[in-house]
């Protein structure tokens with residue numbers, strides 16, 4: 028039995044599967060969509076919630092040195108002046124004088140316009156700020172301009188003092204947040220890899236200057252292991268250190284965890300940056316309120332250094348979906364072979380954990396099947412399906428990554444037992460209904 032990823036897995040394959048099975052739809056599709064925006068469907072929202080829950084469990088729940096916040100998207104615009112975003116959060120942009128399309132200068136490979144083919148028609152590069160602007164209140168003038176946040180991080184910095192005081196925190200400690208961010212990318216694309224509206228999972232870890240490099244290493248290892256433990260294959264992950272010239276304006280050093288897509292090669296999945304004391308210093312200066320910490324050991328005020336692991340929920344979703352995609356030749360009852368597509372998602376990430384499938388729609392199986400479903404629902408995210416042949420229904424569950432299917436057949440009416448079918452091995456085991464919940468739970472936890 029061979030189990031392999033197709034040689035060249037394209038984003039088109041995933042876009043099509045995502046739409047067909049209810050993971051992700053183009054935003055406002057009936058109006059032709061809108062570039063850089065996507066809607067998560069019934070299965071997508073489950074999987075996305077699972078990713079966020081696993082991140083929160085690992086970063087907050089299982090640690091005693093990290094707490095969470097949930098801040099507003101729109102902040103006082105002075106935040107973005109102090110942080111440097113108004114001045115420097117820009118991409119170089121050129122326009123084609125012929126077709127009027129706009130491109131990122133650093134994404135163009137030649138003097139030829141990729142859309143209209145005109146040669147040497149680009150304008151000089153100009154800096155384009157990636158923050159979305161809007162207005163607060165009824166008057167649309169410069170005094171009322173605000174920004175949709177381009178990162179969640181700044182809310183953790185400006186709340187530093189609130190958290191230290193209210194939660195009686197001592198260094199080192201972290202503040203974590205999951206929330207929406209917005210970037211007016213000139214060229215969004217590659218499915219949900221680069222969106223204009225997206226969700227981030229960021230954590231700012233405040234530590235004493237001098238201990239920052241040790242904590243940087245700690246978080247790099249911890250974050251890499253998180254991806255591996257949730258099933259992303261080791262050979263598709265690597266760590267890359269940023270060159271001096273690609274470092275952000277605030278960073279002393281950044282490592283990217285990268286993922287290898289067939290479709291576009293090694294690409295940034297998560298950044299782990301040493302932001303030094305840049306942000307706390309900047310907001311101290313900008314607000315006139317010192318954001319420092321009184322260190323009882325040395326009896327002095329210090330401005331902590333910050334290590335920041337920053338992961339996009341959507342990008343993480345894409346990597347997990349991409350890495351889980353499998354195609355396999357399997358024998359049919361008629362002695363031929365057919366192709367099976369399945370998602371080898373980690374059980375914690377899979378949108379549906381258990382499918383309940385009566386062998387057929389025969390009315391004798393109905394009541395017991397409904398009882399089994401009612402038994403499982405409080406414990407697991409489930410799906411009940413009795414349409415079409417059992418083989419078709421297994422394939423459908425395989426394609427959405429459901430780890431386990433429970434089948435109720437005519438023997439079940441006599442022996443009070445059902446069959447559990449495993450997504451990856453397709454092996455079937457018979458289990459008594461009274462042991463079903465415990466057995467499923469054990470299997471989902473890898474037992």
Ligand SMILES: [Zn+2]
Pocket residue numbers: 123124125126127128140141142143144145
């Ligand atoms: Zn053009």
